[in-house]
Amino acid sequence: MTQLWLSRLVIFLTLTFLIGPFFIIIFAGLSAGSSLAFPPDGLSLKWYLAVFEVESFRKSFILSMFLAVGGTLTALVLGVPAAYALSRYKLPFGETIKLIVAAPIIVPGIIVGLALLRYLVVPLDFTVTMALFLAHTALVLPYAVRVVSASLQNLRVDMEEAAVLLGCSRLGAFSRVVLPNIQGGILAAFILGFVTSFNQVPVSLFLSGPGVRTLPIDMIAYMEITYDPSVAALSALLAFLSIGIVFVAERFLGFSRYV
Amino acid sequence: MSDAYVSLQQLTLAYGDSIAVPDLDLDINEGELITLLGPSGCGKTTTMRAIAGLMQPKSGRIFIDGVDVTRVSANKRQIGLVFQSYALFPHLSAYENVAFGLRLRRVASHQIQQQVNQGLERVGLQQLATRKPAELSGGQQQRLALARSLVMQPKVLLLDEPLSNLDAKLRLEMRSELQRLQRETAITMVFVTHDQSEALALADRIVLMSDGHIAQLGTAEELYNAPDTVFAADFMGFENIFKVADERDGLCYLAGRDSDVSARLEIAGSSEAGYLAWRPAAVSVGQGQHRGEVRSVAFAGETREYVIECTIGFVKAQVPVGNRVHAVGDVVDFELSLSTARPLRD
């Protein structure tokens, strides 16, 4: 009996430490006053609404969305065939290719960002948006390859061979049999990539110039200037967005199977 | 070119540098059910995959219905394959699984409907047409896989250990179902298995394979009663195999199959064979020329099984339960006679 309570207490304390800060942010954003405080000075939704009025937030939100959706889609277009090739054929240098694909996860993001800025954007005259797009694609690619590979592994090769014997070409077998059966994995990869890309800071840090900033970077910049609850409100909104997406995905797909 | 329906000529199959099947020749007649039998790794599945076109031979040729299909790709060979795992398409209903190949052939839709329904009916699945494979039992999945292949009216239907994932009772049921389907459709079938009783029960002819070679080819009865080699006899349930170490003055001297013990057992008569083999049922206990000690006794319904240790090793015997019972530790007489022995070569 005591053991049960002790165990519950441990879990409760850990969860408080991990999740408690969110509740604080949510409430801090509800403040009616003009400075950040907890408990808030009176309750109001005004900061939650104010967030939408800030021009730079709107712009950076659109950029972040573009990067997250576009980068992840591009990564999937590259990653799905790559994952397929890696899992079905013994490629020469297969291991090396895997390592190169995984590199963006291992190499700290800030270094990637700086390197891209200094050797791609500056000398080759890439636009900042273009560089950001490339960086985010490269960053999401490993996740795409890994998640899709995992769901390919559950798919037996037999099935493609059966399709071929029934008259499919190899490509036909891929689109008629493989793709429909890894849909879940692809969607999971998309969500994971989206969340990763959207929340990404270090890579974008150097690459963001004036006027071109991703949302998290913009939030940090805003934070340094003002001390009002709008960032708290925005953080809470973004948190709800992420949680919402993941929750829906889990509900309908059993998302966690793929991660 | 031979006039066989399926003809494999000097076929060499390899995975990279390791050769799985060297130089195989095999003819299969139209409408016949032939079994490729052998232990795992003997090359039977590899051979089957080569017939299907899922594997390119290193050399040699494959003819089907008089046409050289060696370079024809798998999707144009019109060959059906029932996989060990069934390889059903999990995202499609039973109906759509069967319709899959017909749609690719661009068969008219009313014909598809008719053929699919007929195909499902033939295997007793017409009630379950809308179910997904995951919602079917093992036996039903097996039938569905069969229906999916049969509806294409393949020139040859290959079956890769199709019964191995079923429980014992279902296996017997599916066996007779397969025989019925083969009678009804008269399709040439190649059945791959490692289970000798399955092969014996089903096949018109059995191809016993070992290390990529054909060890013996014949009807079920030929293989069961008259195996030629030690390998074939072993596979067909000859549990007592002894080496003929010496032969003189009308006597054969037997030694253990591969032991270097110098002990010998003599039996009357002379034999040219390198080995002699007996089924346990061919060994009589209670009287005879030889003597040994009972090591174990097991009751098996109609019969009682003994393991008897003698100078050249263990002898297994199977006697009717009505006979006198011996206990473990008893010293008994037993008989191995040349007349009941099967002569073998290595």
Next chain:
Amino acid sequence: MFTAALFLVPVVILLSEGFKVGGEWSLAGYVDFASKPLNQKVFLRTLKLGFLVALTSAIIGYATAYCVVNLEPRHRGRIFGLIVLPLMISPVARTYAWIVILGRTGIVNQFITGTGLSDTPVRFLFTETAVFLGLLQLFMPLMIISLISSMENLPKDAIAAARVLGANWFQVFTRVILPLTKEGLVMGGTLVFTGSLTAYITPAILGGSKVLMLETLLYQRVNVANDYVSAGIIATILIVMCFGANLVLKRVAQGRSQS
């Protein structure tokens, strides 16, 4: 894959900058870098914090993971979800919460001044403690998840058997649980350690320029001083440490169950 290659080249060039002084290849940059007390301090602080965060999350992680694994399966999934949840939320938001908690008018200071423990607010922000807490909250879920998944494979009877054989709880932990979950510990530890080393947001927001870590130092060197030699050196150090940790991870993972 081309994306991956496209971005690896710039990184390599950046790394090489650390070995160049005035256009010549030399190690002088490293000697110079190592002789500055600030750099030494930052380097040691980064290592220390990384280590402390990994150690603390291992201790809390074991306690939590043990409790979670022993829950009923129904609750287990739900609690597991709550532990994973923070990973889906923007690190900016997660770090921002600590400002609300630890700031001058934050919760902790309100409590301190309210109860009269101190008349003036205590400074928490821009201290190592703040960075430590931020990093711990950020990365602990990774450790808990690794430990839970390796504990799920732990045979339940092993612990009971050890108890029956007369082991006390400490002995059960050191002789049974620890060796059997080594893999999860190493995996979690590596993730937390490299994560802490390469975190940018947390030290930037909670540490500011007072508590620099390698990543923030790198940003500062580039943005304030245009010092690419130092940047290259720091980048090399970070990558070496990350790859080192990654190698350890791979070695251990391959030692078991990899075919």
